[in-house]
Amino acid sequence: MRNIEHFIGGRSVAGTSGRHGDVFDPNAGRVQARVALADAAELDRAVASAVDGQRVWAQVNPQRRARVLFEFKRLLERDMDTLARLLSSEHGKVLSDARGDLQRGLEVIEFSCGIPHLLKGEYTQGAGPGIDVFSARQPLGVVAGITPFNFPAMIPMWMFGPAIASGNAFILKPSERDPSVPVRLAELMLEAGLPEGVLNVVHGDKDVVEAILAHPLIKAVSFVGSSDIAQQVYARGAAHGKRMQCMGGAKNHGIVLPDADIDHVISDLMGAAYGSAGERCMALPVVVPVGEETAERLRARLVEAIGELRVGTSFDADAHYGPVVTAAHKARIEGYIQAGVDEGAELVVDGRGFTMPGHEQGFFLKPCLFDRVTPEMRTYREEIFGPVLQIVRADSFEQALELPSRHQYGNGVTIFTRNGDAAREFAERVEVGMVGINVPIPVPVAYHGFGGWKRSGFGDLNQYGMDGVRFYTRTKIVTQRWPRGGASAHDFTMPTMQ
DSSP states (O other), rough: OEEEEEETTTTOOOSSSSSSSEEEETTTTTTEEEOOOOOOOHHHHHHHHHHHHHHHHHHSSHHHHHHHHHHHHHHHHHHHHHHHHHHHHOOOOOOOHHHHHHHHHHHHHHHHHHHHHHOOOEEEEEETTEEEEEEEEOSSOOOOEEOOOTTTTTHHHHHHHHHHHHOEEEEEEEEETSSSSHHHHHHHHHHHTTTTTTTOOOOOOOHHHHHHHHHHTTTEEEEEOOOOOHHHHHHHHTTOOEEEEEEEOOEEEEEOOOOOHHHHHHHHHHHHHHHGGOTTTTTTEEEEEBBBHHHHHHHHHHHHTTTOOOOTTTTTOSSOOOOSSOHHHHHHHHHHHHHHHHTTTTTEEEOOOBBBBTTTTTTOOOOOOESOTTSSSSSSSOOOOOSSSEEEBBHHHHHHHHHHHHSSSEEEEEOOOOOOHHHHHHHHHHOOOOOSSOOOSOOTTTTTBBBOOEEESSOOOOOOOHHHHHHHHHHHHHEEEEEEESOOOOOSSSOOOO
16 A cells, blocks of 8 residues: 655655554545654654755745746646646546646746745835835745645645745645645655755644644744634644634635526536535535525526536546545535435435445535525535535525625625626625625635635735735844944934934
8 A cells, every 4th residue: 555654854754653544535435545644753853854944945045946936837737637637536626626726826836936026125215314224025934834635736835835935944734635746746846956855744633733833943834724723723823923824614605696697607606616526615605696586597597507517536537526535524514414404404406325336435425406595504604515505595685795794704705797886886895805706716816815704714914925925924124324434422312313
């Protein structure tokens, strides 16, 4: 059986904790590899390597650091198909979706190649008599990222791209469910010319997470996961004096006004609700039609479209989505489906009980559709993270606006309409961090930034974009004077510019 080890100091390092986790093939429902789970001692080794690597890397000028990222981009594009197959084999998403995972991460790498421009500070000549003031952005040192299973390539690159371009060393703790691609990314960075120790990959569970949050030499931690864990991680890291950036869960809504183009809405909902088996924090699991006529028309078209979706293996080129990541996650989703039935929602399409011929032990679920869901239901309040779409009917624009605004999560929201005034008002008033107008998954491009409100995000700075540069750097401001002539008289007053 294949063993997945840590990547420390530029080489594969066998685990010494004696603990391992199972990595499944979601298509077959069997264990395909074992991944080493680190303890605090193994993290110490990675941090020591990162400290040494960062001393070297911080002295490399920003333009030369960018060249390493340019070369990494070329290598990743060279290996795109191989990486996509590896990603699909552990996660379960279909190959086209795996390539999208890699490509969206690569776009942040492309942005990070331009970070030398963003590291420039400000300068004021003659701020006072013979006094000049300038500022510079400097790296924090050693930083860390804790990433989830659903995007094993994209989210690590969202984090380590800006961090490394800014002169930091990075320790990545990827999900133990699909850990192979993160290791391969680190190997490609080394091949691209990154010094040993600047990017380390340490596998593990909550034990190594606790060690990361407590380690005195790790200056900042970026986290993506469920909201309850994100809130705990944020509090623990902040208590240890670290800069923290923690992204949590979501319950994204799609508001459908009566004038919306229903053909486009249905097409967008199929991909946004069921793509990647719904295992996306920016999935669209709630659709809110405004008015009964809109709701009835939407429901009928959804049932028709769902019947045309194809569930297949990760390597089925005709499949719209593949299996979910583990048997435990499949059982969790099915538990939510049953809870929705018990709460009184109408299960219009039931995707449970499906088995894939030839892959009877795989973790497959067909699409599910609920109608008559209400805000009081647990299945509406909580994140299901599976191929389940819920219809929550609204009587008016105001009621539709209130639903995402009052929800505990505030990650993304979309409005479907041809009315510019309504769209503008909605975007201005809705209490959600990322808004789409006729865009079903409003993930911002790499030079903006990703982040939700309320329990979808803990911390002041978003992922990537300029906020990513701010998160992984600190500003130093220098006030300098080169006096002419002899010493001046002693002055015990607070200096001013008068």
